[in-house]
Amino acid sequence: MFTVEMLPASHGDCLWIEYGTAARPRRILIDGGPAYSYEALARRLEKRLGHLPARRRRIELVVITHIDADHIGGVLELVIAHPLGITVGDVWFNSWEHLPGAAPDTLGAVQGEQLSAVIRARKMPRNVAFGGEAVAVPERGALPVVCLPGGMRLTLLSPTLKELRRLRPRWKRTVEEAGLVAGSAEDALAKLRTQRRGKLPEDLLGVAVPDPPALAAAPFRPDTSVANGSSIALLAEYRGTRCLLAGDALAGVLAGTIDRLTSANGEGRLAIDAFKLSHHGGKKNTSAELLDRLRCRTYLFSTDGSRFGHPDPETVARALLAGGEGTRLCFNYRTEINTVWDDRALKRQYGYETVFPAAGEDGLVVSL
Numbered sequence: 001m002f003t004v005e006m007l008p009a010s011h012g013d014c015l016w017i018e019y020g021t022a023a024r025p026r027r028i029l030i031d032g033g034p035a036y037s038y039e040a041l042a043r044r045l046e047k048r049l050g051h052l053p054a055r056r057r058r059i060e061l062v063v064i065t066h067i068d069a070d071h072i073g074g075v076l077e078l079v080i081a082h083p084l085g086i087t088v089g090d091v092w093f094n095s096w097e098h099l100p101g102a103a104p105d106t107l108g109a110v111q112g113e114q115l116s117a118v119i120r121a122r123k124m125p126r127n128v129a130f131g132g133e134a135v136a137v138p139e140r141g142a143l144p145v146v147c148l149p150g151g152m153r154l155t156l157l158s159p160t161l162k163e164l165r166r167l168r169p170r171w172k173r174t175v176e177e178a179g180l181v182a183g184s185a186e187d188a189l190a191k192l193r194t195q196r197r198g199k200l201p202e203d204l205l206g207v208a209v210p211d212p213p214a215l216a217a218a219p220f221r222p223d224t225s226v227a228n229g230s231s232i233a234l235l236a237e238y239r240g241t242r243c244l245l246a247g248d249a250l251a252g253v254l255a256g257t258i259d260r261l262t263s264a265n266g267e268g269r270l271a272i273d274a275f276k277l278s279h280h281g282g283k284k285n286t287s288a289e290l291l292d293r294l295r296c297r298t299y300l301f302s303t304d305g306s307r308f309g310h311p312d313p314e315t316v317a318r319a320l321l322a323g324g325e326g327t328r329l330c331f332n333y334r335t336e337i338n339t340v341w342d343d344r345a346l347k348r349q350y351g352y353e354t355v356f357p358a359a360g361e362d363g364l365v366v367s368l
Contacts, residue, residue: 001025008040009033012070016044019152026150030063032074035111041074042083049084057086060148064093066159067112067171076115079122080192080204089149090128091119096175096183098127098134099168100161109174110191117188121204136161179308190309193336209343212350215317216288223250223284233278235261235270241368242271244294246278251287254278258293269295273368274330276300277319281311291322298328300366305337316341325351332357332364 001022007014012033018025027048032041049057064075095116119126127135129146137143137160144156172182180187193200223229231247233254246254258270275296278285280303299319303310311331316338320327327350331338334356342354357364 005044007033007037007044009037009074010070012037012068012074013065014041014074016041016048018048020150026148026152027059028061028063028148028152029059029075031065031071032076032078034070035073035077038074038077038081041078042081045078045083045086049086054085057084058089059086060089060150060152061154062088062091062093064091064115066094067109069111072111072115076111076118079115079118079124080200082122082201088124091124091126092129092135093119093126094134094136094159094164096168096171098136098164099171100134100165109171110178110180110188112171113175113180113182113184113188114192117185117192118204120185121189134161134164135159136164186312187309190337194306194309209346210313210317210340212317212320212346215314216321218283218314220251220287220289221284222252222287223248223279223282228279228285229253231278233257235272241273243274243276243368244270244272244296245276246285248279248285251278251285251290255287255290255293258290262293269293271295274298274300274366275319276302277311277315279310280308281315282308283312283314286315286318288318288322291318294322297323297326298330298366298368299323301329301331301338304333305335309337311338313340320350320352323352327352328355329353330355330364330366 002019003017005016007016010033013031014033014037015030017028017030019028020026032038062075064072066072093115095112127133130144135156137156137158139161146154146156148154175182178191180191189204192204228248229250231249233244233246233249236243236245262268262270270293272294273296275294275298277299281301301311301316305311316329320329329341329352331354342356347353355364355366
């Protein structure tokens with residue numbers, strides 16, 4: 001038996017292939033159509049796999065041919081929903097990391113970033129038949145041949161590495177226009193969370209208990225935005241109380257001007273009572289080097305996380321470790337992103353407290 005079923009995927013492709021015996025067929029899925037046609041695929045999965053015991057709910061191979069939205073969208077929905085506990089033998093997908101070398105509405109590069117991030121989060125096998133490298137035809141020599149369980153033989157005819165190389169700059173431009181960093185699973189998942197607030201499975205919500213030392217030790221890549229570089233930042237002082245209001249200022253600029261201030265005042269570190277962190281707690285705007293110049297135990301995070309998923313956990317962790325015992329983390333919204341820091345065991349371990357708006361209240365008043 002060898003059947004190819006073209007599912008109704010609007011203007012896109014979604015191919016359901018079965019081979020082997022009628023009693024124990026094996027399955028291949030090629031593309032998923034656009035996101036809005038996913039229900040057709042979901043119905044097919046229920047029909048073909050829903051009656052089987054869990055151990056047999058398996059697809060041997062999922063192929064995402066390329067990142068046009070009418071091919072990738074439905075597969076993204078599939079890996080997010082993860083229906084029926086399906087297992088997958090291998091996923092063939094060339095993501096950013098597989099592009100060698102260095103129409104926007106139809107190019108699904110952002111969806112490609114998100115799909116790659118969810119595949120990684122789900123610990124699904126990817127490009128195993130190619131040693132984890134790109135699914136590509138070499139410039140010379142024999143064409144790649146892969147034999148799947150059950151006897152299906154697949155010979156790869158496209159793409160070449162040359163064609164993947166040509167995609168790289170366009171992918172990068174598209175995801176950067178969406179406010180992401182190419183190849184960043186964190187950015188891709190954060191965008192998914194903000195796009196689908198309350199509509200993601202728990203394992204993709206980022207609700208795992210954070211590891212502050214590991215997060216704080218993550219490499220710091222500074223913000224280079226011209227607009228943020230022009231941000232006004234202020235040290236507000238009143239009757240001996242100081243609050244640093246950082247706007248979206250750059251960490252390097254703040255570190256330099258704080259050095260000038262402490263040098264002029266004869267202070268070793270700038271003692272402040274609160275720090276409204278730059279760029280809503282973005283990880284590119286608060287470095288360990290900046291925090292080392294301060295003595296502060298109250299950190300203010302002003303964001304609902306609805307656009308870029310702020311505050312980033314790296315920033316919260318850096319602030320928490322810099323503040324030490326008695327640190328207060330103050331948030332003007334309670335969100336899926338920041339609630340992870342309200343973990344009772346974590347607060348006991350590191351000796352900090354969290355402050356959120358009371359039920360029914362808008363915003364947060366912090367008394368200094």
